[in-house]
Each structure stands twice: as C-alpha cells, then as structure tokens.
Amino acid sequence: MPIDKESSVKRAKTFALAAVASVALLDGCTTAQETPTKLPSNTLTTPPTTPPRGERPALSTTKPTKPVKIAIIAIENNPFFAQVKTGYDAVKPQIEAAGGAVDWITAGTDVTVDNVGDAINAAVVDGYDAVAALMPGDGICTYIRRATAKGVLVAAYNGNASCAQSSGALFFHGQDLRSAGVQAGNLMCTATKDLASTSKPGVVGVETESFTFQALEERRLGFLDGLKQSCPWVTPSGGGVEYGASTDRVASATREYMTSTKNLVGIYVTGGNPQAAAQTVASAGNTTTVKVIGFDFTAENVAQIKAGNMYAAIGQDPYGQSYDTVVWLYNALVDKQKPSPDYFIPTATVVGTRANITTVSATK
Structure with a gap:
C-alpha cells in the first residue's frame, strides 16, 4: 500500500529509535507489580454518555496550548489495513488545520507484541503526546505502562488486551x-x-x-x-x-x-x-x-x-477505527476529557451477503 512521503520519514525515524527507546524508557517504566503514578486517564474528566456507534465524532474547537502529536500504529499485512488508513487520511488534514500532527506508523507485517511494543516505545521517545495501537496480547501492557508513566495517552483499537485498561489505556475502539x-x-x-x-x-x-x-x-x-x-x-x-x-x-x-x-x-x-x-x-x-x-x-x-x-x-468499521480514535485522542489532549464513561467504545457491526454487499460496503 502506498504511504505518503512524510509518513515514510516518520516510520524510518521511529524504528531507528526503537532500540534506543527500550533503554531510554527504563528510568520511568513500571514493572508488572508496580502501579503507574498519576496515569493520564486519571487526570481527565468523564463525559456522561458513550458515543453512539457509527457516528463520527467532531474535532474539538479548543485551541491547544501547544502543538500536539498523535501516532497511530498499524500492521500492514492484508487489505483491511488499507481501509483503516482511509480514516487516517481523512482526519489527518483536520488535525493539521487545528495545529496538530498525526502520523501513520507501520510496525511491520506480523502482529506481535514485540513489533507493536517497539513502535510504542519509539513513538514515546519521538515526542508523541498520544498513541493508538493494536493490542496483540497481554504482553503489550508492559509497553502501555511505560508510555502512560511518561504522560502519553494510549488508546487501543481493532483489538484489546485484557490488562490494557488497568495498565492505563484510555479506551478501546473496535469490534465486540x-x-x-x-x-x-x-x-x-x-x-x-x-x-x-x-x-x-x-x-x-x-x-x-x-x-x-x-x-x-x-x-x-x-x-x-x-x-x-x-x-x-x-x-x-x-x-x-x-x-x-x-x-x-x-x-x-x-x-x-x-x-x-x-x-x-x-x-x-x-x-x-x-x-x-x-x-x-x-x-x-x-x-x-x-x-x-x-x-x-x-x-x-x-x-x-x-x-x-x-x-x-x-x-467492523475500519474507517472509524482510525478516524474516531484519532479524533478522541486529540480531543482528550486539548479538552482534558475522556471520550466516554466506558472503556470499550464498540464499532458498528454489519453483515454483508450477496443480497446487500453493494450497499453496506459503500458505507464510510
């Protein structure tokens, strides 16, 4: 899948820093037995209702006090992620117009804890304020704790991990x-x-x-x-x-x-x-x-x-998995509010058969 030049540079920079990240984060990381101090999610207010499924959230009009940087980490090994990237492509210019930045970072082709975790580490070292990432398994929670201990907001999308919320992840947006x-x-x-x-x-x-x-x-x-x-x-x-x-x-x-x-x-x-x-x-x-x-x-x-x-x-609404997630992270950064009172924010689930596939597949 073609990736824009800026994202390619970001990816190269991110993975060049991956090895450094594992060491650089040790000073502020927590172990599996430790509880991170003052997780970012604990400093955010909570809205009264959960966002409705399938409706696109609006970008906050609050002007950030400083430029914010968001990374969305993906694995590119099948056509599904091309659809996820369409949501990123749509939200990117909106974030930039608001004075922020969002980058698509590819963590390789294999969905493993090491691949995604190294990308999270590197994004933290690279100065991102928030990171959205797949959750390959519970091993990813070590990386979540390290990121949140550094003050970085972390969101899970596409797949969750059973320990992600307790490790500091702000929300999970994906399929039930x-x-x-x-x-x-x-x-x-x-x-x-x-x-x-x-x-x-x-x-x-x-x-x-x-x-x-x-x-x-x-x-x-x-x-x-x-x-x-x-x-x-x-x-x-x-x-x-x-x-x-x-x-x-x-x-x-x-x-x-x-x-x-x-x-x-x-x-x-x-x-x-x-x-x-x-x-x-x-x-x-x-x-x-x-x-x-x-x-x-x-x-x-x-x-x-x-x-x-x-x-x-x-x-499973791949467009929304990236678009909605990025908007909610941006809004959380500038408004200091969670997107939902619930950790799990489900996507809309639709069944496509020969009778309706033309209609349902055209929905964004």
Whole structure:
C-alpha cells in the first residue's frame, strides 16, 4: 500500500529509535507489580454518555496550548489495513488545520507484541503526546505502562488486551470480538442448513491468522460457541490451523481441508485474507457445498461475495477505527476529557451477503 512521503520519514525515524527507546524508557517504566503514578486517564474528566456507534465524532474547537502529536500504529499485512488508513487520511488534514500532527506508523507485517511494543516505545521517545495501537496480547501492557508513566495517552483499537485498561489505556475502539465470532457461527449455521443436519453432521475448517493474537482468539472461540448454540451438528475440524499473514497458506489450508475432511461444509477465517479461501473453494468447484465466512468489506472480499464464492463477511468499521480514535485522542489532549464513561467504545457491526454487499460496503 502506498504511504505518503512524510509518513515514510516518520516510520524510518521511529524504528531507528526503537532500540534506543527500550533503554531510554527504563528510568520511568513500571514493572508488572508496580502501579503507574498519576496515569493520564486519571487526570481527565468523564463525559456522561458513550458515543453512539457509527457516528463520527467532531474535532474539538479548543485551541491547544501547544502543538500536539498523535501516532497511530498499524500492521500492514492484508487489505483491511488499507481501509483503516482511509480514516487516517481523512482526519489527518483536520488535525493539521487545528495545529496538530498525526502520523501513520507501520510496525511491520506480523502482529506481535514485540513489533507493536517497539513502535510504542519509539513513538514515546519521538515526542508523541498520544498513541493508538493494536493490542496483540497481554504482553503489550508492559509497553502501555511505560508510555502512560511518561504522560502519553494510549488508546487501543481493532483489538484489546485484557490488562490494557488497568495498565492505563484510555479506551478501546473496535469490534465486540467474541460476539462477532458468535455471529459468524450463527451465519455458518444458516449457510449450511441444507448441507448438514442431526442425521448428516457437517464439519467446518477453521483458519486463524494467529493463535497468539488475542482479538482473533476471541473471534475463533466465539465462532465455536455460535456453532454449539445454533447447530451443534456442525463441528470444527480440530482446533483450527494458523496461517500467519500468507494468502498462500490460506489457500493451502483450504485445499487440505477440502481433500482430507469428510463432510466438509464450510471454512471460517478469523483474520485477514479470507478471499483466498473463497477463491480456492471456487477453483475447486465447491462453492455450493463449502461455505466461506470471514471478516471485512475489502474490495477482494466484496468481489468474492458478489461472485457467490463467499457466503458472508462481517464488517467492523475500519474507517472509524482510525478516524474516531484519532479524533478522541486529540480531543482528550486539548479538552482534558475522556471520550466516554466506558472503556470499550464498540464499532458498528454489519453483515454483508450477496443480497446487500453493494450497499453496506459503500458505507464510510
């Protein structure tokens, strides 16, 4: 994905400082047993209501007492993050017009605690006042504590960590991940109602980008719950397989399921690149007997849904994950107020099928 020149410079500077950051932050960091003193979130007032889902927040008109800098840290390993970046691209000129700055920082292609954590460390050293980041797992909380101890506001987006809030994160903006997984399970039951029954049990292949990425584990476990609740005669083939960020591995896992799994009726993909599973099923001529369900209305997924190769995808407002998060961080910096009385600010969840995909995929 093309990145603007300014962001490229920022990324280069950020990662050049990553090694220094780990050492430089030690003087002010806290351990897992220590509690950060005077976390920034404790100094902010609390509004009475939670922002409504899907509505874009307005940028504060309060003039900052000094220029503010915000970093949004992303992993770029599938088309979903191109959609997240559209929200950043839209909010960036608004922040600049208000006298602030916001930068898109790529922390590599693998969703790991080290990759994201090093980027957070480096952003703190580089003088950012607020950081929005994915939360690969609970190990990221050490980095959150270090940042908040330095007075930096931290927000989680896309995926949360169970210790993020207690470590000082201001809010989490993203999908209700477990519920989305349950919804995917229910969709699979609907998709396979003519393919499996109590008298003819079916099997679903589960493909996950990473078993260690907490957000995707929530989706995977929720999916299993959804099957048990709505169609217990459809069961997973083992616990699932991991494919990393590779479309080739999605394709090979899908082929393996189709050739080795008896009574296969579906493929569920928890993370990026589900279109590769749909394409593989279509190439084998199995779209009527193997239903594919995944996430996100990327151009690739939309094309597969329109072609009838993917049964459904569940959207998670990628535009808002960046746009809303950046606005809320900016407002918190200049108005000294949290965006919500609740830590979790959910995105709108929308299901896209062949019947409505053109409409829902066009929504910003």
